[in-house]
Amino acid sequence: MVTKLEKIAGPKHRFLLNMGPQHPSTHGVLRIVLEMDGEYAMAIDPVLGYGHRMHEKMAEGRPYNGFYPNTGRMDYLGAILFSHGYVGLLERMSGAEVPERAEFIRVITAELNRISSHLVGIGAYVLDLGAFTPILYAFDDREMILDMLEAITGSRLTYCYFRVGGVTKDIDDTFIRRARAFIDRMRSRLPMYKDLVTDNLIFLKRTKGIGIIDRDMAARYGITGPVLRGSGISYDVRKSEPYSVYDRFDFDIPVGENGDSFDRYVVRMEEIAQSLRIIEQALDALPDGPVMVKPKKKLKLAAGGCNYTVEAARGSLSYYLVGDGSDTPYRLKIRVPSYSNLSPLPELCKGMLLSDLVTAMGSLDLVIPEIDR
Amino acid sequence: MKEIERYAQFLKDESEADSTELQGGAMNSFPLTEQVLKVCQANSLWPLTFGLACCAIEMMAAGMARIDMARYGAEVFRPSARQCDLLIVSGTVTKKMAPALMTLYEQMPYPKWVIAMGNCAISGGPFKVEDNYNVIEGVDRLIPVDVYVPGCPPRPEALIEGILKLQEKIAGKRHPWPQRKMKDAVKVHPIP
Amino acid sequence: MKSSEAVIKLNEAGFKAEPAEVTRVGYHVTVALGADQIRPFAEWLLSEGFFIDFLSAVDASPAIQLIYQFAHFDAPCRIHAQVSLPDSGAVDTISDIYQGADWHERETRDFFGVVFSGHHNLVPLILCDEDKDLKPLLKKEGAKKSLADIGLGEMVA
Ligand code: SF4
Numbered sequence: 001m002v003t004k005l006e007k008i009a010g011p012k013h014r015f016l017l018n019m020g021p022q023h024p025s026t027h028g029v030l031r032i033v034l035e036m037d038g039e040y041a042m043a044i045d046p047v048l049g050y051g052h053r054m055h056e057k058m059a060e061g062r063p064y065n066g067f068y069p070n071t072g073r074m075d076y077l078g079a080i081l082f083s084h085g086y087v088g089l090l091e092r093m094s095g096a097e098v099p100e101r102a103e104f105i106r107v108i109t110a111e112l113n114r115i116s117s118h119l120v121g122i123g124a125y126v127l128d129l130g131a132f133t134p135i136l137y138a139f140d141d142r143e144m145i146l147d148m149l150e151a152i153t154g155s156r157l158t159y160c161y162f163r164v165g166g167v168t169k170d171i172d173d174t175f176i177r178r179a180r181a182f183i184d185r186m187r188s189r190l191p192m193y194k195d196l197v198t199d200n201l202i203f204l205k206r207t208k209g210i211g212i213i214d215r216d217m218a219a220r221y222g223i224t225g226p227v228l229r230g231s232g233i234s235y236d237v238r239k240s241e242p243y244s245v246y247d248r249f250d251f252d253i254p255v256g257e258n259g260d261s262f263d264r265y266v267v268r269m270e271e272i273a274q275s276l277r278i279i280e281q282a283l284d285a286l287p288d289g290p291v292m293v294k295p296k297k298k299l300k301l302a303a304g305g306c307n308y309t310v311e312a313a314r315g316s317l318s319y320y321l322v323g324d325g326s327d328t329p330y331r332l333k334i335r336v337p338s339y340s341n342l343s344p345l346p347e348l349c350k351g352m353l354l355s356d357l358v359t360a361m362g363s364l365d366l367v368i369p370e371i372d373r
Numbered sequence: 374m375k376e377i378e379r380y381a382q383f384l385k386d387e388s389e390a391d392s393t394e395l396q397g398g399a400m401n402s403f404p405l406t407e408q409v410l411k412v413c414q415a416n417s418l419w420p421l422t423f424g425l426a427c428c429a430i431e432m433m434a435a436g437m438a439r440i441d442m443a444r445y446g447a448e449v450f451r452p453s454a455r456q457c458d459l460l461i462v463s464g465t466v467t468k469k470m471a472p473a474l475m476t477l478y479e480q481m482p483y484p485k486w487v488i489a490m491g492n493c494a495i496s497g498g499p500f501k502v503e504d505n506y507n508v509i510e511g512v513d514r515l516i517p518v519d520v521y522v523p524g525c526p527p528r529p530e531a532l533i534e535g536i537l538k539l540q541e542k543i544a545g546k547r548h549p550w551p552q553r554k555m556k557d558a559v560k561v562h563p564i565p
Numbered sequence: 566m567k568s569s570e571a572v573i574k575l576n577e578a579g580f581k582a583e584p585a586e587v588t589r590v591g592y593h594v595t596v597a598l599g600a601d602q603i604r605p606f607a608e609w610l611l612s613e614g615f616f617i618d619f620l621s622a623v624d625a626s627p628a629i630q631l632i633y634q635f636a637h638f639d640a641p642c643r644i645h646a647q648v649s650l651p652d653s654g655a656v657d658t659i660s661d662i663y664q665g666a667d668w669h670e671r672e673t674r675d676f677f678g679v680v681f682s683g684h685h686n687l688v689p690l691i692l693c694d695e696d697k698d699l700k701p702l703l704k705k706e707g708a709k710k711s712l713a714d715i716g717l718g719e720m721v722a
Contacts, residue, residue, distance in 0.1 A: 021473050024422045024452045028429065029470060048668075049691040050470045051426055052507050053500050056676075057701055061504055069499060076427035092591060120430070139437035157526050158427055219616040219638070221665035228638075235638040304716030305623075307591035307634070307645065320632065322623050324715045331702075331715075333632065335619035343668050369426045369465070372691060469693040506701050507692070 013037060017354075021050045025128045025358045028368030032345075034354070041357050044346040051369035059332040064090055064299045065164075067332070072158040074336065075370040077120050078313035079159045080113040080149075087162040088243055089308035089319045093301045094164065102166035102291045103245045108179065108282045109149060109161065110244075111275040115186070116145040117313035118226075118268045121365040125265065126197055128362040129206055134197050141189060148178050164299060166292030176283055183276050190273060198266065207262035211348050211360030214259060222340035225315025226267045227364055231259030237311035248285070249278045261363035268365070300327050314338050314365055338364070339371045376471045380515050383479065412549040414458070414484065415540040418447040421457040423477065425464025428491035428526040432463045435529035442529075447536050454480040459539070460516075461532075465493040465500060466509040478516045486543070488535050489518045492525045499525065568593035568642040571613075575644075578609050585645070592634065592643040600651045603633075607659040607666075610635050615644065620659075620669035622650075622677045624704045625712050629677055631656060647717065655680040676702040 020031035029050035035043035055074060059067050071086045072079035084106060091098060119142045123135030146156050152169050153161040161167055197203055213223060213231045228235055234253040238246040254270035256263025301323040309318045315337025324330040341364050349357045424432065435442045442448045451457045454477045466474055478487070489512050492498030497510035512518060519542060522535035541547045568584065571594055575582035581597045598606055618634040629650040636643045650656060658681040660667040670681045671690035678700040681687060689697040704710075712718040 021470060022421075022423050022454070022477055028424050028426070049689075049693065050467060050473070051465065052467055052469070052691045053426070053465055054502075054505065054507050054701070057504060057506070058500070058502055060702075061502060073427055073499065076430060089591075092589070120433075136438045139434060140439060143434070143439045156528060157430060215638075219611065219614060220663050222617040222619075222663075223665075224616075233638050241641045241643070302716070303714060305590065305632075305645075307643070309591065309618075309636075309643070316618070316636075318618060318634070320619070320621070320634070322715050322717065324710050330710065331623045333619065333621040335621075335634070339668065340617075340619075340665055343665050347664065468696065504701075506696070506699060 014042060017041075020047075025362060026368070027124060027362075027366050030342075030366065030368045030371075034357075036354070039353050039355075041349055041352055041354055044349055044357070046342065046345055048368075048372055051372040053369060053373065055373045056332055056334060059329050061328070063327045064301065064329065067329075068160050068163070069158070072155075072160050073369075074334065074373060075117075075312060075314065075317075075338075075367050076157055077117040077367055078113055079157065080110050080161060081117075081310065081312040082317065083159065083162040084110050084244070085308055085310040085312070085317050085319050087164055088310060089306060089321055090164045090299065090301070092308055093304075093306045093321065093323060094295075094299060096164050096295055097293050099166055099290050099293060100245075100287045101170075101289045104282050104286050105167050105171055105291060106162060106244055107246065107249070108171070108279050108286075109152070109159075109167075111278050111282075112145050112149060112179070112182075113159070114313050115272050115275050116142045116149075118272050119145075121313075122193075122197075122265065122268055125362040125365065126203070128358055129203065131197070131200070131203070134193070137189070137193070137196070141186060144178075144182050144185070148175055148182065151175060151178075163292065163295075165295045166290070168292070170291045176286075179279060179283060183280055186272065186276055190269070193269065198269065204262065206355075206359055207265060207363070208260060209258070210261045210352075210356050211363060212259050213344065213348065217344060217347070221344040223315070223344065225312070225337050225341065226271060227264055227315065227341050229253060230256035230264035230267045230363075232256055235316075237309050237316045241309060243308070243310055246278075249281045251275075251278050261359050264363045264365075298327055300325065312337055314367065314370075315341060334373060336370045336373060338366045338368075342366055342371060374468075374471075376475060376515055379472075379475060383475075384517075408544075411544045415544040415549045416446040417449070418459040418486070418536065418539070419449045419451050419457045420447060420459040420461050421454055421477065421481070422450045422452045423460065423463070425462065425466065425470070426491075426493065428463035428493070431526040431529050432461055432490065432532060435532045440529040440533070442533060442536070445533060445536055445540070454478075455482065457481055458485050459488065460485065461488045461490050462494040462512045462516075462518075463490040465498070466512050466515070467507050468509065469507075471509055471515055474512070475515055486519045486539055487512075487516055488520045488522060488532075488539060489513065490522045490532060490535070491527055492523060495521050495523060567640055571642050571644065574613070575609075578605075580606055580609075582644075587643075590645075592645040593641065594644045596644060596646040598633075598646050598648045600648055600656050603648060603659060604657050604662065606633075606646065607662045610644070611662055614638070615642075617663045617665045617669075618643070620666055620673065622673050622679055622702075623715070623717065624677060624702065624709060625715055625717065626709050627712070628652075629679060630712070630717055631673070631679065650679060654678070655682045657682055658684040660684055676700060678703065 017034040020026045021029040031047040033045045034041045071082040119138040123138030126134045153159045318335035320333040322331040494512045500508040615635040623630045631648040633646040
């Protein structure tokens with residue numbers, strides 16, 4: 001693309017602009033080096049690694065159980081979803097039984113966590129675009145989820161609640177009452193978000209048609225999650241490779257039409273409504289029984305590779321583990337969704353205005369320590 | 374590591390500089406103005422928008438609805454280090470991040486304070502393991518820290534307590550500005 | 566594309582594919598690839614509409630194993646390919662076919678020192694410049710196990 005400025009001044013007009021690692025709209029410690037032509041970003045080079053916390057190395061140095069806390073610290077906004085993948089993997093490899101009630105509790109807490117993650121994602125996104133009010137509402141709603149989860153998991157953010165064979169603590173009537181109250185409250189709040197954000201003219205003008213991702217691009221980069229579904233492809237691991245008890249619930253996969261920033265935002269909003277549906281059905285059908293089958297003292301897994309994929313808040317999350325017959329993993333590879341979702345940025349934003357780049361990047365809903373691991 | 378030497382150099386430069394200049398200059402030569410200045414500083418800390426990892430979300434939560442750090446005068450998050458006087462190190466500092474963090478600290482105008490929020494910033498926390506190759510085990514190896522707030526992550530209330538502690542350190546008194554008592558009947562946030 | 570269909574088509578295209586027990590290993594098809602087949606394999610996958618899930622490596626003796634995983638948007642079909650790193654320590658890049666592989670390859674170079682020949686920008690991605698030859702995920706002497714011990718032996722082409 002040749003910009004106006006380039007026509008007048010030739011390519012020598014370009015300059016380098018550094019964005020991050022401390023920048024409010026990179027959502028953490030991402031750094032981007034931009035080659036600018038006036039206001040247009042002509043070449044984009046993301047620099048990762050500012051939050052690299054050696055999770056894969058740590059996994060190799062401790063017993064299988066010792067890695068639970070790490071799972072919650074990769075994507076700290078969707079900690080339960082990350083734990084879900086890891087315990088699912090260990091259960092698949094060891095063949096451990098999980099009581100039905102525990103599976104339902106897992107689904108309920110995981111979906112609550114997904115909602116809280118989307119609320120932060122949406123709030124922070126709109127904040128990037130210059131609107132401060134919605135994030136206050138979003139955090140207000142999110143605090144209610146945190147109250148519920150804190151009561152059963154003991155933590156506000158970095159949950160370590162799932163174990164091989166179940167969950168650590170049963171949910172009680174208070175939790176169920178609160179969860180039902182939350183469903184009603186959140187449903188009544190969704191129209192408010194629509195009025196406040198989705199129908200807001202400034203928001204529409206800034207997001208419509210910005211950062212369009214099509215199917216071919218999604219396949220080449222491995223984009224998943226709400227970013228992919230914004231492009232109209234209904235790929236969701238909960239439906240395509242159902243894990244846990246997701247196949248028993250009736251829910252839709254919201255998809256967008258154009259694949260632009262606005263569609264990705266709308267998909268997240270609609271996913272909140274779908275998650276509420278799942279929680280409601282799970283609460284109605286919640287079976288009785290134990291929530292934990294005590295496993296044998298030490299978990300030892302046979303040699304061989306195994307993969308487990310779940311749908312995290314930002315897309316498909318895979319754990320690939322190679323065991324060697326001992327009680328520590330030989331190699332654990334974690335495929336995180338934001339990593340692949342960020343990688344198209346240079347192609348996606350080439351030739352964009354800088355302010356549109358912030359729009360497009362914010363709509364990817366990134367968590368940087370998850371990308372860097 | 375280069376950064377450790379850089380910190381040693383920084384401390385040396387600072388000790389050689391005139392400390393009254395750094396802390397506010399001539400204003401400080403009168404006890405009353407000094408006290409007024411300190412009370413003002415303590416009650417309007419401007420933190421830097423600087424999230425490193427998980428703890429940053431709790432820092433955000435501390436500034437949002439419900440917890441509302443604004444009650445203690447510390448809610449004006451500034452995106453530029455040059456406009457701040459409080460650096461909240463909220464999360465894990467890695468080798469790659471260390472030089473950037475030090476630059477941010479050096480860019481802040483005097484007087485400036487640092488809160489190390491979370492175990493990672495205090496000591497490396499969960500990542501202080503045997504074969505650690507990338508995490509700095511404690512941000513106090515790079516910059517001077519005034520208040521440590523432990524937790525993984527610390528609750529937002531803990532961060533507020535850290536800010537109160539910092540106010541105490543600055544002004545010499547826990548509540549330098551008289552606080553208003555809340556009436557018993559006020560229900561702050563009813564939980565269903 | 567159904568996974569059974571994919572196995573047939575892969576074999577027709579000249580790759581050694583076998584169905585896998587998905588409830589046990591979590592993927593539908595395994596492919597044992599030779600190092601020279603990576604690029605045709607990736608081209609075939611892209612033309613069939615697969616997306617790249619991840620690319621990584623496992624350090625073992627006698628050679629580092631590269632793991633490629635692909636999946637499909639429309640049908641549950643997860644393809645898992647394994648390549649033994651040749652003695653030269655280099656394999657062909659697929660980052661010009663699947664641009665998403667670009668970062669995965671750079672990460673694998675950071676962690677294992679695998680060289681992807683033909684990659685346009687093989688500089689450190691995650692590690693800082695002074696650590697660029699650290700290769701943190703390589704096993705120490707004595708901790709390295711043979712392929713048979715970690716159960717990846719049968720999948721070598
Ligand atoms: S202290 Fe814990 S919560 Fe805070 S950044 Fe470190 S790991 Fe995350």
